[in-house]
Amino acid sequence: MRFTMTAALKPGMVLGRDIVSPLHSVILKQGAVLTNENILYLAQKGYLGAYVDNEDTKGIAPEEHISQSTLADGVKAVDNVDMKALMAAARQIVIDISNMKQLSIDLLDLRSYDEYTYRHSVNVAVYATAVAKYMGMTESELIQMAQAGICHDLGKTKIPYEIINKPGRLTDAEFQEVKNHPRYSYDILFANKDISSMVRQAVLCHHENVNGSGYPAGKEGNELTTMAKILHAVDIYDALISKRPYKEPYTPAEAFEYMIGGRGILFDVDVVDAMKAVIPAYPIATDVRLSTGEDAVVIGHTKEPLRPIVRVLGKNLDIDLTRNEYRSILITPISVLNAGRSGKVEKLNEDRSAVKERKTRIMLVDDSIISLRQTGAALENEDYELIVLQSGMAAINYIKAKGAVDLVIMDIEMPKMNGIATVAAFREMGYNDMPVIFLTSNAFKETVKRCIEVNAKDYIVKPVLPVYLRERVAIALDATLER
Numbered sequence: 001m002r003f004t005m006t007a008a009l010k011p012g013m014v015l016g017r018d019i020v021s022p023l024h025s026v027i028l029k030q031g032a033v034l035t036n037e038n039i040l041y042l043a044q045k046g047y048l049g050a051y052v053d054n055e056d057t058k059g060i061a062p063e064e065h066i067s068q069s070t071l072a073d074g075v076k077a078v079d080n081v082d083m084k085a086l087m088a089a090a091r092q093i094v095i096d097i098s099n100m101k102q103l104s105i106d107l108l109d110l111r112s113y114d115e116y117t118y119r120h121s122v123n124v125a126v127y128a129t130a131v132a133k134y135m136g137m138t139e140s141e142l143i144q145m146a147q148a149g150i151c152h153d154l155g156k157t158k159i160p161y162e163i164i165n166k167p168g169r170l171t172d173a174e175f176q177e178v179k180n181h182p183r184y185s186y187d188i189l190f191a192n193k194d195i196s197s198m199v200r201q202a203v204l205c206h207h208e209n210v211n212g213s214g215y216p217a218g219k220e221g222n223e224l225t226t227m228a229k230i231l232h233a234v235d236i237y238d239a240l241i242s243k244r245p246y247k248e249p250y251t252p253a254e255a256f257e258y259m260i261g262g263r264g265i266l267f268d269v270d271v272v273d274a275m276k277a278v279i280p281a282y283p284i285a286t287d288v289r290l291s292t293g294e295d296a297v298v299i300g301h302t303k304e305p306l307r308p309i310v311r312v313l314g315k316n317l318d319i320d321l322t323r324n325e326y327r328s329i330l331i332t333p334i335s336v337l338n339a340g341r342s343g344k345v346e347k348l349n350e351d352r353s354a355v356k357e358r359k360t361r362i363m364l365v366d367d368s369i370i371s372l373r374q375t376g377a378a379l380e381n382e383d384y385e386l387i388v389l390q391s392g393m394a395a396i397n398y399i400k401a402k403g404a405v406d407l408v409i410m411d412i413e414m415p416k417m418n419g420i421a422t423v424a425a426f427r428e429m430g431y432n433d434m435p436v437i438f439l440t441s442n443a444f445k446e447t448v449k450r451c452i453e454v455n456a457k458d459y460i461v462k463p464v465l466p467v468y469l470r471e472r473v474a475i476a477l478d479a480t481l482e483r
């Protein structure tokens with residue numbers, strides 16, 4: 001079978017796996033022939049896609065990582081905030097993960113839009129347990145990891161539903177309230193004697209970034225436990241691949257790029273490396289398009305996450321992209337990416353631009369034209385107006401003449417006047433709050449310190465990865481997206 005994005009599903013296709021909604025019923029059975037109505041339903045409910053049977057891909061099937069009964073029990077436990085059932089589900093997840101033939105989470109979780117909250121908690125527990133197992137944790141630690149995963153967002157039940165599911169921007173007060181949820185989760189667990197302090201700590205710290213820019217306490221990597229670091233990284237990963245009220249889902253490959261971009265900045269280096277090994281950028285059975293223009297399906301993994309073994313459709317040819325003769329072939333993200341971006345996202349953008357009278361003005365400053373081109377291409381978006389400049393002096397002159405922009409993206413290493421000095425000059429001119437993201441070739445402590453001294457929002461290490469840049473820019477413009 002192969003995984004096909006909802007927008008690419010066609011009537012007559014045969015379902016290769018059940019589509020289930022654990023709290024409701026089986027939505028569609030394996031073997032069902034898809035109709036127009038089915039496809040419309042899946043699209044409306046925000047399903048990413050479906051596994052369909054296909055001659056070319058007979059025998060290809062991703063391994064199930066958790067059983068349907070574990071999923072159903074976990075989801076019910078989260079929905080009812082039933083501590084005993086949550087603990088049992090955590091244990092069952094560890095058993096299921098331990099029984100996997102290969103520690104690789106290939107099966108895409110097919111869930112509707114309104115199942116997010118409880119499926120998210122179960123998914124996070126599954127990912128966290130798999131990553132922790134890869135990193136060598138003992139069985140008792142794995143159980144604690146799964147407990148932390150399944151309980152991490154329980155505190156959200158204390159926050160009004162309208163705030164949690166609000167599309168678009170939160171007010172400052174709403175965002176402050178959202179930021180309390182790790183503490184609320186911690187408090188709920190505190191009442192339970194069976195839960196270890198390790199679990200509580202991990203839950204409390206699940207929104208902390210390793211560079212100290214997270215919440216609630218702004219702790220840094222050396223103050224965080226491995227469990228907390230795993231929980232944080234897989235939590236973001238699952239949010240990225242999910243459809244949320246304010247965003248469309250990223251594909252696993254895009255989410256993978258985000259994790260790599262944040263490696264050592266937001267996320268612990270060892271945790272990201274473990275995720276690379278356990279959570280595939282290109283899961284088994286997913287559709288890809290090759291740079292040769294051919295369509296293919298992923299059939300196996302290699303040591304290089306971005307170069308799997310693929311079957312070229314219509315040719316009966318399997319190729320290992322790590323082999324020398326195929327080195328020139330790349331996977332183009334287009335087929336997977338665009339197919340998933342259906343009607344909903346346009347509507348979301350419309351809603352947002354309706355409130356906006358003008359485009360968001362972003363100034364890009366970099367002495368390298370190649371670098372400017374890459375950054376500019378990654379930010380191509382009808383909501384953004386890009387002002388592209390090649391030196392610190394040019395940037396200062398622009399601000400002097402035209403006033404502040406909405407966001408500055410500034411290269412640090414530039415001849416004559418470097419990026420830090422340029423931003424320091426902005427601050428002296430009185431533009432204290434103008435948000436700045438630095439681009440740097442290194443993230444040494446000294447560099448980071450200088451970024452903080454001039455009140456930068458963020459810094460990104462080159463080479464710039466498009467998905468990471470886009471997402472960090474969106475967050476710099478609207479911090480409440482990082483919820």
Ligand SMILES: [Fe+2]
Pocket residue numbers: 152153181206207235483
């Ligand atoms: Fe959370």
Ligand SMILES: [Fe+2]
Pocket residue numbers: 120124152153235
């Ligand atoms: Fe979460």
